[in-house]
Amino acid sequence: MAVPLVLGLASRAGLPVERVDEVAMAVEMLVGERAEHDLRLVLRVEGAVLTVAMEGIPAERVERQRSLVLELTDRFDADGGTVEVSAGG
Amino acid sequence: MRMQPLVSALANRFAGRASRADLQQAGMVGVLDALNRYDAARGPFESYATPFAVGEMLKLARSASAPLRVPRPLREAARAVDDAIEQLTGPDGRGPTIPQIAAHLGLDEEAVVEALRSRMAMRPMAAEDVPLHELGATSDEIAVAEARLELGARLDRLDDRSRQLIDLRFGLGLSQRDIAGRMGISQMHVSRLLRAALAELEQEH
Numbered sequence: 682m683a684v685p686l687v688l689g690l691a692s693r694a695g696l697p698v699e700r701v702d703e704v705a706m707a708v709e710m711l712v713g714e715r716a717e718h719d720l721r722l723v724l725r726v727e728g729a730v731l732t733v734a735m736e737g738i739p740a741e742r743v744e745r746q747r748s749l750v751l752e753l754t755d756r757f758d759a760d761g762g763t764v765e766v767s768a769g770g
Numbered sequence: 771m772r773m774q775p776l777v778s779a780l781a782n783r784f785a786g787r788a789s790r791a792d793l794q795q796a797g798m799v800g801v802l803d804a805l806n807r808y809d810a811a812r813g814p815f816e817s818y819a820t821p822f823a824v825g826e827m828l829k830l831a832r833s834a835s836a837p838l839r840v841p842r843p844l845r846e847a848a849r850a851v852d853d854a855i856e857q858l859t860g861p862d863g864r865g866p867t868i869p870q871i872a873a874h875l876g877l878d879e880e881a882v883v884e885a886l887r888s889r890m891a892m893r894p895m896a897a898e899d900v901p902l903h904e905l906g907a908t909s910d911e912i913a914v915a916e917a918r919l920e921l922g923a924r925l926d927r928l929d930d931r932s933r934q935l936i937d938l939r940f941g942l943g944l945s946q947r948d949i950a951g952r953m954g955i956s957q958m959h960v961s962r963l964l965r966a967a968l969a970e971l972e973q974e975h
Contacts, residue, residue: 684890688883692868698855698886699865699946702961705890710968748919749968752940 683708683722687733690724694731696769704731704768707753710746711738711764730770732756736763773801773823776816780823784831793827800826847885850875852958863947865957889958890965915941924971932967939964 684705691701712720712735721736743759751757756767777797784793800823804815812818854874858866868886872879916925919941925933938944938952939960946964950957 685883685887688868688886689880692879692883695867695869697865697867698871699957699961701868701886702890702946706961706965706968709965710972713972748921749940752943 683712683720683733686722686724687731690726691731691768694726694729694769696729696731700768703753704733704766707750707757707766708733708735710750710753711735711743711766713742728770730755730767732765732767734763734765738764773798773816773819776820777801777823780820781827783824784827792830796826796830797823800824844885844888847877847881848889851882851885851889852956855958856956859947859957863945865947889962911942912937921971927973928967928970932963932970935960935963935967936971 687705687708688701691704696704719737723734725732725734740759740762743764747757747759750766754766754768755770756765758765774794777794780797781790781793801819803826804819804822808815808818851871854871855865858870858874866874868879868882871877872882875882877885915937919925919936921936925936928936935949938949939946944952946957946960950960953960
């Protein structure tokens with residue numbers, strides 16, 4: 682469910698398609714196969730920046746994916762149970 | 771049960787292609803099938819049951835690794851989007867946005883988003899084997915890049931091609947378009963290969 686939302690909102694942010702693809706890839710890597718009801722996702726577009734905030738992702742998974750997600754996104758913050766990735770701007 | 775250790779050992783052959791619990795369950799289905807057909811004149815039950823158990827595990831492994839079936843109209847739309855991206859990418863390597871692709875193809879943006887989603891579900895074709903040095907990276911640079919990624923033994927799960935893609939994109943920080951240029955394939959193709967490599971990294975072994 683997360684990826685279609687990312688693609689839809691990325692369209693509004695006017696991101697080049699390669700950036701859209703990679704931010705979607707980052708979200709897939711963080712969410713993995715977790716059931717939707719275990720997660721809370723908030724997506725927002727501010728100007729040309731798309732941000733995806735995720736709650737419910739285990740800290741160990743975030744750490745495991747950190748080095749790869751950093752390369753796929755322009756900003757990556759993990760703080761107090763919320764993980765945020767952004768692209769664009 | 772007496773057959774459990776044998777089924778468990780047989781499941782090792784398919785490690786990584788489906789979950790261990792599912793493989794063992796499939797193996798036991800095979801054993802039960804064998805039990806229904808068994809006749810003592812056929813020799814030891816273990817020998818008789820083994821092909822049944824392996825057959826069920828193989829079926830499971832194949833279904834687990836099968837790509838999602840993408841309907842033909844969506845496949846065609848995905849191909850059109852791929853072509854549009856190649857045509858609309860500027861000389862600076864900046865690719866088009868979704869609205870630009872939609873305008874180019876005369877589609878609405880939702881249709882382009884749907885095509886992009888289906889493209890992600892397609893199985894990548896193997897890339898041509900290009901030696902590492904021809905891609906512009908020395909083995910020393912690769913070693914440094916791999917250490918920086920801190921993926922440890924997870925990298926050892928990958929075949930050479932997948933590992934190389936992970937090294938180039940994440941270790942050396944090349945863009946998908948840069949990699950595509952060096953490998954002589956499209957950026958879309960690189961994207962699909964990367965997704966497959968990342969999925970392989972995530973497999974439980």
